[in-house]
Amino acid sequence: MSALEVQAISKRFGTLKAVDDVSFTVHPGEIMGFIGPNGAGKTTTMRICSTLELPDQGDVLVDGISVIEEPRAARRRIGFMPDSYGAYANTSITDYLDFFARAYGLAGDRRRQQVARVIEFTSLGDLVEKEISSLSKGLKQRLCLAKTLLHDPAVMILDEPAAGLDPRARVELRELVKALAGLGKAILVSSHILTELAEMCTTVTVIERGTMRGTGSVAAIARGVSTKQIIFARTLTGPERLERTLLELPHVSEARREREGVVFEYAGTQDDLVTLLTQLAGAGLGLVEFAPQQVNLEDVFLSLTEGKLQ
């Protein structure tokens, strides 16, 4: 069963359609990147998933529980980390975590164990008596993640967790999120900066101006975006002849010289590709390299959205 199931939700603010017919699912152990430029509707979608906002249409099921009909039951299964997280004045890390553990209804030994566990998990052990206001941004972020883990939610929703972190804190965050997925949690993590998520996510959902532009594994989305493949080839006779030859062959387009060779887009099938390779090999160009390129998140994103990045 999917842990988080977003079913065709829409939300208007006045005349603005902030979220328009968005659907996707996140399974246990899956890290889904939720990507889109600023104002795309990521936060709104996540707040709907967390029961903080009510959709005009559609529903969200958390472990099969509707956030509309049973918000309180749903909240017990959701860990939501907002993009602007709160920190009380005159409060130490332990007091902060202890307070939220109480708020979640944890009592006695169980509360102390849970607090100790999340402190250990986020490696905050040496700082427990520090005032929150004196913590660095990265540490505050980790504290907030610890707070989100207190009630051991099955679904984690993290809104722009990497924003404003230095590279080191970002790596630490990535490792924490991966470890959480390893524990079987379903994780939805948003960002408007791709590189933050590229090495963390197993799947992505792309959203722009409230509308979904695709959901699924990175490769599956890439296939949906275009049937074209990007290929790098290099010959001993130099790139000029190779480029000319390539452009005369079927299914080839957009060839350009790069690193002593040629990068080109290829729209044919795998069978056509065999023919192409045979033809190139037989053309007497001295073919030494022929490599279909990995599609990466960046390319997918750029081709899906209209380039209004950041």
Next chain:
Amino acid sequence: MSASTTPGLRIDDRLNPILVKEVRQSLRGKYFRVLFWLTLGLGTLIGLSIVASLGGENSDETGQIFFMAMFGVLSAAVHGFVPFSAFLSTSAEWDENTYDLLVISNLRPRQIVQGKLLSALIQALLYYSTFGPFLVFAFLLNGVDLLSIVALLSGSLATCVALTMLGIAASSLASTKVLRVVLMALFGAGLVVAWMFGMGMAGTITFQPQSLRDAEGQTAVVAYVTIALLVAMLGNSVANSRFAHEEENRSTSLRVMSTLVVLCASLWGAWLHWQFGGIGSLWACHAVAAAALFVPWIFFMTEPEPLGRRIAAHVPRNSLLALLAMPFLPGGGRAVQLALLQIALAVSSSALVLLPSSTPVEEIVKTCFLVGMAYGYAFAIAGLPSAIGAFFLERPSARMLLRIFIFLSLPVGVILPALAGLFLGIREWTRFEHPFNPVWVIADFEMQRSGLGGLIVLAAGLVAALLLNTPRLFAAARETLAASRARKAAPKPSSSAPVADAPAS
């Protein structure tokens, strides 16, 4: 924190989380500590200087002045600092972005508000117990009797609760920074006024202790405490509904609370009637209640009409229960039902109180009519524009404007004809004796002068309000019943978790 099964720790688990947090915060912070020692130092200094300056002559005066001085310092603490710090700590939830975190942590609004109130009361308790010895000393100096001290302290405690609750309610209303600053200034000024008022009361009680010896004086004290507690409860439900999330039901608790105001007016009216006889006090209680209900009615009647998806999901499945719950569910049409229900409650309870007594029938009818008039005005003034607004209002800002308009229409309706009278040369109107002034019309009727103009205006307003509200009144009923039927038809929710408002496990 090693032993885990000691009773102390189990009690610790049951404490309100907000209370625990607030107490820890104030122990770590400076605000409370500095103010506490300052107050204590000031109290000691003033006390010593009074005793020293008045020297050996031990007259009643010494005790009274000493008591007043001590009460003044104490009152500044419990009626000033304590409510103000409750205001600050509540607005901190907005400033620190923790509001959403509290909502999703499944803390109930009630718990949040109670936690804030309790932690303020603990501070107040510290002040009271610190100043207790001083007050005992004043008693030993003679000049202040025990009854006065008890009356003043209970009044002071009720005031402290009411002001603290108002502070929490006020800051819960201020979700934007600008509003917070404005409300903070207003509330601070209000506290100063309240302190001066309290000192006036204390002075009366201290220097004229005989005023407390008769039934009227004691009734006044009890009435004051009741009203203060009612204000506290009103603030409590405002704060509760504000701390409920935007998408949740914010109206029901306030609607129940407003019904409680009507019941309270009935009980007070009945008690005063039995105690002192006569019927004036009975309908006067309801006149005050009607005035108090005017503002909540404006808010209820201008609420958006639709039930909302989350609330529709909780309408009782049983259609009879749904009908009973209907006036207490959000929505303008259902607010009209609520108002009519409360008017019926007020009038019938008045009749019930008077029937067993030997009051002549025409007096009973007249009283019921007067009670109905008071509520009728509130109903007409709130119901007429809100019914018209309900036809075309969409945006929240327009809703707020309509509310302000309705609220202002009462004073404008009273003042404008008076000005018109000035220009038209109608002498009575310039004295506010015109059919648009509810107070005058009701007083006129009570004294059995035959001013028909006011009654005609009121009747016309009532008929128009009822007619214009009929469509949404029935639409609201249909919607509620449809939601109830839809719930009956739908399969039970997938999880075993109880629906509605069952406590968290």
